[in-house]
Amino acid sequence: MTEPTKTLCPYCGVGCGLEVLPPAQPGKPTNRDKYGNPIWQVRGDRAHPSSQGMVCVKGATIAEAIDKDRLRHPLIRDSLNDSFRQATWEEALDRITREIQATLATHGPDGICMYGSGQFQTEDYYIAQKLLKGCLGTNNFDANSRLCMSSAVAGYIQSFGSDGPPCCYDDLEQTDCAFLIGTNAAECHPIAFNRLRKYHKRNRHVKMIVVDPRRTATAEAADLHLPIRPGTDIDLLNGIAHLLMQWGCLDLTFLDECTTGFPAYAAILADYPPEVVAERCGIAAEAVELAARYWADSKRVLSLWSMGVNQSSEGTAKVRTLINLHLMTAQIGRPGAGPFSLTGQPNAMGGREAGGLSHLLPGYRLVKNLQHRSELEVQWNLAPGSISPEPGRTVWEMIEGLERSEVGVFWVAATNPVVSLPDLERVKAAMLRSPFTVYQDAYYPTETAAYAHVVLPAAQWGEKTGTMTNSERYVTLCPAFRDPVGSARPDWEIFAEVGRRLGYGTHFDFADSAAVHREFVQLTRDRVCDMTAISYERLRTEGPLRWPCSEITGGVSVPRLYTQLRFPTPDGRARFAAYHSRGLAEPPDPAYPWVLTTGRLYGHWHTMTRTGRIEKTRQMHPQPFIEIHPRDAAQLGIQEESWVEVRSRRGKGRFPAKITTAIAPGTVFVPMHWGSLWADDAEANALMHPEACPDSKQPELKACAVQLAPWTPEESSLDSMASISSPLSMSTTY
Incomplete structure (x- = not known):
């Protein structure tokens, strides 16, 4: 019997342990998908302390998407016919390096922005921080955790x-x-x-x-x-x-x-x-x-x-x-x-530990704190003052920077902002203005790829080795169990290679991801998230370890924080805060009398880049919909499964009605997963506004004011709706 590879589910922040078996096993037939690709077998890891062998439908079917619609080689947009052509890594990396150097000369460090993801492993996050915040001197790294957990962080x-x-x-x-x-x-x-x-x-x-x-x-x-x-x-x-x-x-x-x-x-x-x-x-x-x-x-x-x-x-x-x-x-x-x-994403916690938001630094440090910056400059062998004292651009401020021609390089990796950000028409218009966009992902096509100048193939789950931290602070080693497809590379290796080409070779001299991890955990020493006693070797032999885990804890994982009722504030005390509610940023009014709220569905994940390519999860949720209370539906003359047009001050969407008392009168609900590749006029975030919390800068993606009206689709629209369950194809497969 082939020994399974123990790893972590790459979907939500629960952080369930998985065991993966290769497609070919002695005495068993090799399962294949309808395209002929062998399917790796996945089951829950009973030894994982967080999930105890349980697994949901997304985790159970994760391997079914690993070979579907994969991006295998770099692409470069041909300016003459505005289409992509296959390129070599050498050509793509040279182009990226030249564009960064040119932007540094014309805009300075503030003209360079990177938008990453809780899909990164911690090693990916860390190298990106070292490149941007350390070597390039810009804190303009943000992640889709800004849309997810930044209010909890604050x-x-x-x-x-x-x-x-x-x-x-x-x-x-x-x-x-x-x-x-x-x-x-x-x-x-x-x-x-x-x-x-x-x-x-x-x-x-x-x-x-x-x-x-x-x-x-x-x-x-x-x-x-x-x-x-x-x-x-x-x-x-x-x-x-x-x-x-x-x-x-x-x-x-x-x-x-x-x-x-x-x-x-x-x-x-x-x-x-x-x-x-x-x-x-x-x-x-x-x-x-x-x-x-x-x-x-x-x-x-x-x-x-x-x-x-x-x-x-x-x-x-x-x-x-x-x-x-x-x-x-x-x-x-x-x-x-x-x-x-x-936590919403599989490694949003690891991103927080690695400093993966525009106001953070590795080891739960803050950009504004002089001591924190100085500690990093010493560890990274940088001149004093190399790290900017000002928080970088949040992702929405990056969009605003594109609008004002202040951003010369916009690098997006492992996320799909053309579906996930609020006020999507504004986002799309801003990205069309981008002088140079790099898009780095495992799948193709995606909605964001259409706005890129260079597209890079990233190794995904199962094809690279690194660590992830779940909601309860357990760090799990996620080893590669197969080679990357085509010429795809791990995200951290891509960032490190660009760093070397920009002249920072000694800062990115890592033999493997284990070396990256060893350097990173030293930056957590004596911090709340101290992981200095966690290593790849221990994770391989002992399984997941929860931080804090250090010499102070005797190398033992600590299950809970603040058990001594002392807190990491100057006086050791926790702080109350007094707030009156301001209510919604955009409350309903006579012109837009309903409140639209959004959320996830059990079988899908974020913008369906992976789950949309898995037959079982597509069948569970074959099309978007709008939930509406019977009283509101009767007022508008809407029947079950009849179409509803939803309009906000920014955009519109069209959805079949699901009439239910599970939603309160005056409120309607739309799932946030569907982008333009998967359905027509079903982008929930096209309706949402970008107003954000003043402290966390997290947008109010949960509520906006809308108006509703019955809508009768034309015959051509009905034809397109019938093919919702598969992505639109682009002219060339790479």
Whole structure:
């Protein structure tokens, strides 16, 4: 029997362990897809501490896409006929190097931007930071984590003094009350939610509260579902705090010895009695009181949140207001309790550790901190002052820079912004203005590839070796188990080669990814995310290890942060913050009377670059749709499966109706996965606005004001809708 390769699922941040077996096994026929490609066999890894052998449909089918529509060789756009031609790596890298050098001469370092992804391995992230923030002197590296977890990052830093989820998945099975807000974990983080749901079913005393405008699969499992109006999260959280304070459910010793800022927070809570909160949120006052009672009666409260909180113009305020509830009741630092952000992407956590946002540096450091910059300059053997003291451009600021001709090189890797960013028509227009765009991905075609000047083939899952960190801080080694297709290369190797061609050879003299990892973990020494006792050798022999893991911890993984109730702030105390809700950045009005919210579906992932090419997941969700309440549908004369045109101030979309009481009246829902390759006029983010949280810079991708109207497609439109389940083909396969 061939020994399986132990690795990690490359979809969501749950970080499920997988075992991969080669297609050809003794005594067994080789399974092949309809194109004749051998299919690697995938199963759950029972030894992985996070997933314990469980796997969802996406993880189970991951290998089916590994050979489909792969980009095998570099492409360069021919300016004469505006089409791509196959090129060599030498030609493509020379072109990129020349364009970077020219932009440095004309725009300076600020003219160079890179937009990366939580699909990167940590080694990819780290080399990109060293190239841009270190050698090139620009902090213009951002990642699609800006759209995902940046509000959680800001909230943790402001409340506790450092990023880092303080909880672990074992807490899912030790809590008395699970408070889920802005997360459809049953569909978006299914294996973590399965652990919670099984525990909840076995223990009748355990309560589950779900806060969501939709009655999702997650809400169906709850003891209490609070279908609040979009944008009223802070009202609800302050209302619960009002009652907890009124009932005397405070840990006064903890407040006095371990926190600061409580009096200012307490002063605003008088404005949030249950009746006021109920009216603002659109729920019953008794429901607010029951949620507060569940929290008050529980010795161990675990809160879980994701995009519904983070993707908001007041995302950081929401995160901190939720953390306030934990601080006022001392629900942190012990089993079953604490504020736990569920990371959206497989290695968004690794990206945060490696400094993979425009205001961060490796090792949970901040660009604005002089000491942090100096530490990196010494480690990277750079002259003092080499790292810019100003945060770089966020991804939306990169788009604005393209609009103003301030950006000369826009390098996009492992993400698909022409589908995932808000206000897509504006994004597309800006990218058409780009003097030089590099697009680096494993698949072709994608929507973003059409806007590139050079397209680079990246090795993907299973074709390169590196590490990823999941939501509970477990680092897993993901070894290559097959060769890359064509001439595809690992992302970190591409970045390092460009660095060498730009004259920084000694900074990128790495024999392999293990050498990259060894250098990176040294930059975490004495930081909250200390990983200095984690190595490839240990990960191979012992399996996943959770940070902090260092000499201080005896080389042992630490399951929870802040167990001593001291925090990495100057005075060692956690900080309260007092916020009143500002509501939605774009509330409904007579011209646009409905609120559109968006989200994921169980079987698909982000913009379908991978799941759209897998037969089983396509069949699960064959086409986009719009959920609408029966009352709203009757008002508009809309029937089940009839077409609805949705318009915002920025764009339009057309979707078949799904009439359901699972959505609140006045709110409609559209899944965010479909781009122009997969359906016509179904881009949810074409409707969304770019207004963002002032602290985290995370756009409010969860809500905008829209108008609805019945729409009758022409016969030609119906024909195109019939072929939604397969991507449009481009003229040449590479």
